Amino acid sequence: MAERVKKIRVKQLQLGMFLVRFEGAWLSNPFWTSRFLLDNPADLAAARASGVKECWIDVSLGRDVAGPAPVLPAVRGTPHLVTNRQKTRQSLHAPLSMDDELRNAAKLCGTARHAIVAMFSQARLGKVVDLDVCAGLVDDIVGSVERHPGALISLARLKSDDDYTYMHSVAVCALMVALAKAMKLTEADVREAGLSGLLHDIGKAKIPLDILNKPGALDDEEFATVKRHPEHAYAALLHGGVSEQVRQACLHHHERMDGNGYPAGQSGQEIALLARMSAVCDVYDAVTSDRPYKRGWDPADALAKMISWKGHFDPKVLASFIEVVGIYPTGSLVRLKSARLAVVVEQNKHSYTRPVVRTFYCTASARALPPELLNLADAEDDCVSGPEERQGWPTALIEKLWAGKLAP
Ligand SMILES: [Fe+2]
Known part of the structure; x- marks a missing residue:
C-alpha cells in the first residue's frame, strides 16, 4: 500500500x-x-x-x-x-509595550546574527544566498519595525567588534524598512528595501578578513580592495532569485549625489532610489556605531553632520530619514526643561520634539535619579530643552537606561 x-x-x-x-x-x-x-x-x-x-x-x-x-x-x-x-497585522492591532518589543527585538537580533553569519560564510564559498531565509528575516524585521521602529533600530546599533559587519546588516535592514514606510513605498517595495539593507554589504564576504577587520586606517591598496565590495555583491546575487532592483541597490550604495562616489560615479536621480536610501541608512549606522578605533557619534550629531555634507545624500531621502529617527534620535541624550538628563527611548509619531525618554540625572542637584520613563507628549510641564553631550557618560550606562530593565 x-x-x-x-x-x-x-x-x-x-x-x-x-x-x-x-x-x-x-x-x-x-x-x-x-x-x-x-x-x-x-x-x-x-x-x-x-x-x-x-x-x-x-x-x-x-x-x-x-x-x-x-x-x-x-x-x-x-x-x-x-x-x-x-x-503581524494582529500584533499591530494589539501592539507590544516598548519593553516587550525590546525583548522581541533582542531575540530577533540573535537569530538574525546567526542567519547572517551563515549567509556570509556561504557567500565566502561562492554559494548562492538563500533568498527564503532572507525573506523570512525581512518579514520579522518589518513586523518589529511596524510595532516599535525604535526598538530594533537602536538595539542593532549596539555591536561588538566581532559582529560589526553582521549587525550592521540587521541595522541597515531595519532602517531601510522604517525609511521605506516613511516614504510611503508599497508593501512589496518596503520588503525590497529591507532586503537591500540586509544584503548591501554581502560583497564584503569576498574581502580578506585581515583587511576588513583591520583596526585603524587602510592603506591605498587595501582601500581599493574594500571598495570593490559593491561589485562583489552584485556578482554574488546574480543567482538565487534576488531582484535586479535589490542588486542595483547593493551595487550603488556608495554612490554620491554629486557623482563622487563609487563604483560607477553615478549622480543625482541616475542613482536608483533604493541605492540612495541605502547610502543614508548605511552611513548613519556606520558613524553612530562604536568601533575598535573610534567611538560612535551621538545620533543627533550624526544627523547634523550628514545634513552638512553637501552633495553626498539625496536631500529628500535624508529629510524622510530624519522623520524616521527623529530630531532627538532614539538612544541620544537630551536635557529637559526640568534640568533633568534623559535618554530617548522611543519617538512620538505625532510630535518629533516630544519623544519618550528615561530620566536619570538632575543637573540642578548633581545627583543621580531613579530611572523614570516619561512620555513628553503627555508631560505638560516638561519638554526637551536641547541635546546633551554624550561624552563623559559611559556607553554602557546609556544602553542600560535606554533598554530599561532589559539590560543584561
Ligand atoms: Fe558598503
Missing part, C-alpha cells in the same frame, strides 16, 4: 494538498498549525515565502504531487489559519 504521508519540497505545494507539518522551520512555522487543507492562495503564498524548505502532506486527505486534483474530501474541524502576515 502506498504511503499516505509523504515529504515534499515546499516549492511543490499546491492548492488542494493536505498539510501535515513543516520540516525544519527557520524562525517559525508560517501558520499557527500545520494540519489543514491548503485551499487558500494567500496561505499557499505564505507557505512558499516562509523560508521553510520541506513539509509533509497527507495524500489520502488531499492532492498528491504528480496526481490530478482529487475531489477533496470534506475535512471537519479544519483549524482556522493565521499566516505570518496576519499575525
Whole structure:
C-alpha cells in the first residue's frame, strides 16, 4: 500500500494538498498549525515565502504531487489559519509595550546574527544566498519595525567588534524598512528595501578578513580592495532569485549625489532610489556605531553632520530619514526643561520634539535619579530643552537606561 504521508519540497505545494507539518522551520512555522487543507492562495503564498524548505502532506486527505486534483474530501474541524502576515497585522492591532518589543527585538537580533553569519560564510564559498531565509528575516524585521521602529533600530546599533559587519546588516535592514514606510513605498517595495539593507554589504564576504577587520586606517591598496565590495555583491546575487532592483541597490550604495562616489560615479536621480536610501541608512549606522578605533557619534550629531555634507545624500531621502529617527534620535541624550538628563527611548509619531525618554540625572542637584520613563507628549510641564553631550557618560550606562530593565 502506498504511503499516505509523504515529504515534499515546499516549492511543490499546491492548492488542494493536505498539510501535515513543516520540516525544519527557520524562525517559525508560517501558520499557527500545520494540519489543514491548503485551499487558500494567500496561505499557499505564505507557505512558499516562509523560508521553510520541506513539509509533509497527507495524500489520502488531499492532492498528491504528480496526481490530478482529487475531489477533496470534506475535512471537519479544519483549524482556522493565521499566516505570518496576519499575525503581524494582529500584533499591530494589539501592539507590544516598548519593553516587550525590546525583548522581541533582542531575540530577533540573535537569530538574525546567526542567519547572517551563515549567509556570509556561504557567500565566502561562492554559494548562492538563500533568498527564503532572507525573506523570512525581512518579514520579522518589518513586523518589529511596524510595532516599535525604535526598538530594533537602536538595539542593532549596539555591536561588538566581532559582529560589526553582521549587525550592521540587521541595522541597515531595519532602517531601510522604517525609511521605506516613511516614504510611503508599497508593501512589496518596503520588503525590497529591507532586503537591500540586509544584503548591501554581502560583497564584503569576498574581502580578506585581515583587511576588513583591520583596526585603524587602510592603506591605498587595501582601500581599493574594500571598495570593490559593491561589485562583489552584485556578482554574488546574480543567482538565487534576488531582484535586479535589490542588486542595483547593493551595487550603488556608495554612490554620491554629486557623482563622487563609487563604483560607477553615478549622480543625482541616475542613482536608483533604493541605492540612495541605502547610502543614508548605511552611513548613519556606520558613524553612530562604536568601533575598535573610534567611538560612535551621538545620533543627533550624526544627523547634523550628514545634513552638512553637501552633495553626498539625496536631500529628500535624508529629510524622510530624519522623520524616521527623529530630531532627538532614539538612544541620544537630551536635557529637559526640568534640568533633568534623559535618554530617548522611543519617538512620538505625532510630535518629533516630544519623544519618550528615561530620566536619570538632575543637573540642578548633581545627583543621580531613579530611572523614570516619561512620555513628553503627555508631560505638560516638561519638554526637551536641547541635546546633551554624550561624552563623559559611559556607553554602557546609556544602553542600560535606554533598554530599561532589559539590560543584561
Ligand atoms: Fe558598503
